[in-house]
Amino acid sequence: MSTKPKVVTIDGNEAASYVAYRVNEVCAIYPITPSSPMAEFADEWTTKGITNIWGNIPEIVEMQSEGGAAGAVHGALQAGALTTTFTASQGLMLMLPNMYKIAGELTSAVIHVAARSLAAQALSIFGDHSDIMAARTTGFGLLASSSVQEAHDQALIAQAATLASRIPFIHFFDGFRTSHEVNKLTLLSDDQIRAMIDDKLVIAHRERGLSPDHPFIRGTAQNPDVYFQGRETVNSYYLETPGIVQDAMDKFAQLTGRTYHLFDYTGAPDAERVIILMGSGAETAMETADYLAEKGEKVGVIQVRLFRPFSIKHFLKALPTSVKKIAVLDRTKEPGSAGEPMYQDFATGLLDALQNGKIAQMPFLVGGRYGLSSKEFTPAMVKGIFDELAKDKPKNFFTIGIEDDVTHMNLTYDPSFTLDESKWTQALFFGLGADGTVGANKNSIKIIGENTPLYAQGFFVYDSKKSGSQTVSHLRFGPKPIRAPYLIGKADFIACHKFNFIEKSDILGAAKEGATLLLNSPFGPEEIWDKFPRLIQEALIQKKLRFFLIDATKVAQETGMGTMINTIMQTCFFALSGVLPREEAIAQIKKAIEKTYFKKGPAVIQKNFAAVDATLARLFEVKVPSQSTSKKEFPPIVSDKAPAFVKEVTAMMMAGRGDELPVSMLPVDGTYPSGTTKWEKRNIAEFIPSWEADTCIQCGNCSFVCPHSVIRAKFFHEGYLEGAPISFKSAPISARGFPETRYTLEIYAEDCTGCNLCVEACPAYDLKDRTRKAINMVEKPADLEKERANIAFFEGIPLNDRSQVDFSSVRGSQYLEPLFEFSGACAGCGETPYVRLLSQLFGDHLIVANATGCSSIYGGNQPTTPWTTNAEGRGPAWSNSLFEDNAEFGLGMRVSADKHAQMAQDLLRKLAPELNAELVDALLHQPQELESQLRKQRERVAALKVQLLKMENPLADHLLSVADSLVRRSVWLIGGDGWAYDIGSSGLDHVLASGRNVNVLVLDTEVYSNTGGQMSKATPTAATAKFAAAGKRVGKKDLALQAISYGNVYVAQVAMGANPQQTLLAIREAEAYDGPSLVLAYSHCIAHGIDMTKGMEQQDLAVASGYWPLLRYNPALRKAGRNPFVLDSPRPSIKLPEYAYKELRYKILTRTNPEEAKVLMELAQELVDQRWNTYEDMATWKAEAFSPIY
Amino acid sequence: MDLRTTYMGLPLRSPIVVSASTLSQDPGKIVQMEDCGAGAVVLFSLFEEQIRAEMEFYESVMRSTSGVFAEAMDYFPDESEYNIGTEQYLEIIRKAKEQVEIPIIASLNGVTNEGWIEYARQMEQAGADGIEINIFYIPADTSLTGAEVEQRYVDIVKTVKNTVKIPIAVKLNPYFSAMGNMAKRLEEAGADALVLFNRFYQPNFNIDKMEVVFDLEYSHPNEIRLPLLWIAILRGQLNASLAATTGIQGAPEIIKYLLAGADVTMTASALYKHGIRYLQTMNRELKEWMDRFMFVSVREVQGLLSQQNIANPSAYERANYIKILEAQK
16 A cells, blocks of 8 residues: 555554444444443444445444344344444353354354453453353354454454355454553554455345345244254355455455464474463463573464364464474363363364374373453463473463462462563553543553654553542553553553552552652652651662652642643653653643644643643652651551451452462352441542531431441430540430430541532531531541541440331431441442432341442442441342343342242241240231331341250251241342343333332433443433434433333332432332332432532432422322322423533533534423423322222 | 614624624524624623633543543543534634624623633634623722722723734723723723623522522613713714613614714614514614604714714713702702
8 A cells, every 4th residue: 555554542442443333334332341432432433424435324223232232233234234243241142142143144244342251250341251252152253353453453354254254253352451452553544444345245245135125034943854954054164264264364464564364373483382372362472482482492372363263274384393282271261161162172173183194193282271350461471381381291271370279270480570671661650540640641652652653552450449549550662562461560660640649559569670750749859758658768769769759739730720630740751751852752742732722722722831841840859868767657458457358358459469369268159248348448538528516407418418428427315425535526416305315427537538419418507607517528637546536436326226216307317327338439429329328228138139330330349348237247138140130130039038938937837836826926927117117026036046946846947047038128129220221121121010029229320321421211312422422312211101001110200419308208118118119210420421519409400400300109009099199399490401501411412513402402301391291290190090900 | 774884993784783692692593683684793702711611610520530440431522522612602703704794793701811812812713803892890809999990901902902903892881980081091902992881780689598699681771871871972082983782672772872972782682572583673663763854874863962962062961960950859
């Protein structure tokens, strides 16, 4: 090609999607981590009018699940369109049935997969080949890419091959490595893409499609007579496919100069020890083999690109004849198998080759597992495997990278081994989520990768929290392509963008000798040394680090950048790292600033320029003293009071040392103790609430809305105040009939995220100063000793007796202990206050089935989890199955609980003659509606157990095992709108129709929040979302009305920011109703693009505008002959735009397409008005107008 | 009948100009205004703090939703993908200029020096025929002297004048000790026109909720007297054009302002109340009135009752006041 190829720095997802988009006509999509960005890019390009190579814009259709996407793909293919989809993990599992069909019908198609672990003992969003291997029986070809460039190139090779072979392909690359690694690559031109795609084959594909103009039937049912033969008809296609793929690779090489083979070998030509693997690990292994071969070791690596259809012929061509020992590495686990899948294919293939004389003798073949769930796979591990192969009898079925102290399968290796890293500049950046560090680093990679001859690579590691998370950016720069898909072990440059990281953890552990440390610090050069813990001082001295200091926060404030420190820290990196000469580096930064802020005008550009200049003037080098002086140690990860498991296992994960945990330390079945967030004390807030006891009216609103359960209330006899710390606050209780009683609102300062919702919710103003409320944000003290002492004292005061508390008022409910606390949800989360409330109301008899999504991540992501227990050791029993099956999963729990209750009752009756008759009668017949009644039933069960333990009747043992089920279980199915409206919709519908006593809480954020805000059927008209960038034209599904149509389902729509009392009432009614209940809870979310401190205010506006009417439909009222439909919110007092245009999701459209925004907003208003009228009308109906119930 | 006039050096076909209002947010309505006989359109005001607040809001949302956790690298398209800041305003200028022939006057309500300069420049580049600078400033700081406040107005005018080549009008409030002198100083600073007067949206209280209420009331015909006074006084004493705004609900107020000496008269309230087509009515009624008095050109009407042109100039001064008081007896 005559034109100079375009060089870009993008990640693997974009690289693959770029090609997929150009060579397809239809994409059926559904979001799933880590493949979502592929679909998002495709959708975005459609919105921008970008065309494929035939000049038309591909049709993008978002489906309700991956199963739906696969069906749509199948249909589109059958109708003749070039069709693709993007997925991963569980998504691929849902596609399997269609994939058999697509392959069985010899249909050309490529599915692009960011390969990810499958949920087994736990879910994992990270990368391995479990999903790919589960799909290997479908008949799809499996083509693996190992790098960002390959993901780009092979997306095209796969498309060319599928058209030529008629075998459909999965083109895959490693999720959360290649998918998210930013690297420099050469972009394929449209001419090159066109040259690879034979239009005759495209037309042939089209002609194989169904058409009434030349009809045929496909998809029939066959009988025993011909099914078998029919299955064998495809053989010749599979036999030819490897050759076709290689032909495509060869043609590609001619066009681009980049050469690929089905199996590529690198290493010593006379290698005796060879490792075989595929995916990103191959890059690491190949670099290591070359390095070792250069040093004279007879080692080599074969990278597998085409795993299926498997071609031993092509493999043998690549394998040096000198090879004596082979290790086949699988990035998956197939428990109970004779070996992992790729190992088995090679074993079979080699045996066949031996039997047929293709090889003289069988090499010593071993298999091993590595890198599950993105476990690091390093050159040291590769070296370890080669060393094992050097042994007489290398271990088979080994693991590498972990310590298996139970079955001793792991290999040992020397972790200090590295390749020659001097060819790169390696930099590590420690940032706070959302502080712009990741964005700035991506920008740096772009600047260097796209504007200089240097190569650049970036990978970004996040912790598992959604608020106050730490990000670590791993950046490499060098003169040659960077093939190092593993984290940086030894860095030349370390930047710490948040000062307190250096106080808490050993961020210099990864510093090379002579490396540079850049620290953003409020302390100046004179005082900084004394602020460091001992280990940091020692590392600075011993590693001879150069140390630079900047007060980026101050520079940002002074240069009008507000709290944005990213440009400042990026400037420091450019000035200090030496990747580019300083002058050039600064010029490049300024060029990038001009480009970024072009639309915002010269003033914004100048402001950024000024920040760059001010940065350089305020960047100080600090001379490192020769002696360490600090006595300060890093704070302990968890308190000494923590249970042993937390100290030994959880704390290791919290400290970022989970890799060091051996197999024996982990539970065998994914069962972990509840309530571990309380040990974490993340201290992420800079400002925390402070309670003004004198101003407070003790309404409970602040703790009611608190997303992190950090505000706790108790009332107690004043006698308990004896010995209270001086700073412990209390006030006389503001209720009659409680003499000598005090009230305290305690703030858990170390667990607070500083979200400000409590202050917003507080209705009480200081009469003397209207700017102050009964709760106000204050700067968090550096020393929290007082706060800790107050909390300890508060915890020593007895909890309020649940049977004495008024459950029906907001105020009363806040005396109930939350059994969901300190989750990792976003600061100001709109979902967690509802979840916390459930735990307060029903926690000690609560069973939760939680759909995958935000709530399962903040509810169940390791290392620490928020569902906890009360002083009796009781608390919510929580589990997450999948995304799509949560309703069914929860129903199963209900059925099981009911079955056990029934068994217990039956056994009670049978054993009655041997038991206290009065007790048996009470156990069987006393009500369990109120808290006091539940408490009595528990006492009765305890008494029963005492009697049963003394009995010798074998039935007593059975009754003992189910006796707890005699206490009523409250089963709740929790999930987001992605689950309830889309992927789990049919299951939810079925479960609601079952009539069983399950309670459903839908945390409705109106998008797929966890995966980045993709449209769901709950997304409202006129709002934008991912996959609905042009604004949603279809109305939100009225799930409430759907459920009401059954008649026997309790339905409520709530928004606690608008009416907390109604929320409380609805949740209690739902639980009390002996049948299915559905509570739709408006949950503000970062995906709405709002000021999160005003989340509750937005809820209020949503209700005030009539967009979110508060309602309750109670079948019990219908049964009593009353209108079951109650509209709890007043008539709309504002128009929809007054609420909607405070949110970026609506506002964006006014900026991208104002005319369309206007049309859609008018439509949305009409929908709101119409729905309101319908509801208002329903509220006046007679009972008979609603469905009669059994 | 010749309704043509000249305003800040721009030839207009009618002295009836649409003043800054949300009506001009829709380019389609600007076309309608031209069709209905508007002499010119002053676009709705670009408020610097609004632009800044919006940019800050976008920035803060983008920042707080990007790179937060592994599964969601972002929630919204990159800011460069959509028009925030002034872009949408400038686009309206561009569209209006493409679609209509009458002058389009941008309206700028700045806060900072940089804001005045940058946004004025952008408006000029987008094709605005003139800029109305709307100085809405309440000197709540009790340490500020009158002289300092006046100087601030003068400085802003100078700043904008030095930035752009297109004519500028200054919309100001009447609360100066020496309005006449102030007008003169603004003209000397570079104002090509003065728009008399700006209506401050003054707060009200809700005594039930004990809250400050910011509600909007359309201007009323009886509010024309103050601008009428000053236009009548300033007519002939300045080279700058005079625009009358406030209180115009129909042709009678327009005629009064013209008689006082206004080069143009501006209204939005009348259009809010009666619709854009009311421009036709007002033009027709102006013509009918002129016809009745046999004027053939608006220029003949302008300033007929100004202080300089009436037999008893003191009518506009103290004597007039005494006369009114006497009449009350």
